[in-house]
Amino acid sequence: MPATVADVKIAAPRLRPNLDAARPTDLDDEERLLDLALEDADLSDLVAEHVEISGSRLTRCKLAGSDLEKLILVDAEVAQCDIANARWSDAALTRVAITASRMIGFAGPGASLQHVTIRDSVLDFASFRFSRFHKVELSDCRLQNADFVSADLTGAVFRGCDLSGVEFSQVKAAKAIFVDCTWEGAKGLASLAGATVAAASPIDTLAFTSAVTAASGITLAHPDELD
Numbered sequence: 001m002p003a004t005v006a007d008v009k010i011a012a013p014r015l016r017p018n019l020d021a022a023r024p025t026d027l028d029d030e031e032r033l034l035d036l037a038l039e040d041a042d043l044s045d046l047v048a049e050h051v052e053i054s055g056s057r058l059t060r061c062k063l064a065g066s067d068l069e070k071l072i073l074v075d076a077e078v079a080q081c082d083i084a085n086a087r088w089s090d091a092a093l094t095r096v097a098i099t100a101s102r103m104i105g106f107a108g109p110g111a112s113l114q115h116v117t118i119r120d121s122v123l124d125f126a127s128f129r130f131s132r133f134h135k136v137e138l139s140d141c142r143l144q145n146a147d148f149v150s151a152d153l154t155g156a157v158f159r160g161c162d163l164s165g166v167e168f169s170q171v172k173a174a175k176a177i178f179v180d181c182t183w184e185g186a187k188g189l190a191s192l193a194g195a196t197v198a199a200a201s202p203i204d205t206l207a208f209t210s211a212v213t214a215a216s217g218i219t220l221a222h223p224d225e226l227d
Helices: 202-215
Strands: 020-022 032-034 036-039 047-049 052-059 067-069 072-079 092-099 112-119 132-139 156-159 177-179 196-198
Touching: 032 036
Parallel strands: 020 036, 032 052, 036 052, 047 067, 052 072, 072 092, 092 112, 112 132, 132 156, 156 177, 177 196
Antiparallel strands: none
């Protein structure tokens, strides 16, 4: 029996009703930001390790180019933020909601994502190599040429996402769910064994079938073309 979206119940971030306003311009290693409302904070190109951001809301913040190794982001809402070309290696994201954010070129190698939603965001050329997805949903996101090599997508749902040119080689995808996604030029699709792919449009179903066929090195042709 195929996995269903109902099987992936994602917990929402837990935030206090009243958060303290803050606009930090720098963070040190092992610094903790707790129960804060960060608006328009500029932390571009920040380099730090073991930073923890918990119980906080980030709105229109700039984290582009940041290098936050082993970042802990828990119970956080991230909206309209610029996280382009950031590198968060071995980060741990738990109960995080990301919306309408720019994540082009984002790199999260070895990251752990649990109870995370990413909506209406752009993740072109993002890399999640060796990352683990447990109860994660990406909705209406653009992930053109993103890299999921060796990622564990077992608990992931991709809904209405543009997966053109995405690399899925060596992923674990049993029980992963893909709904109404675009697959043109996607690679490594043979690694999606055990996943469920659903499309409301027969055209989208055919597009996925064609992508799988091409990824397998099989050429589809009309009999007349072989005479």
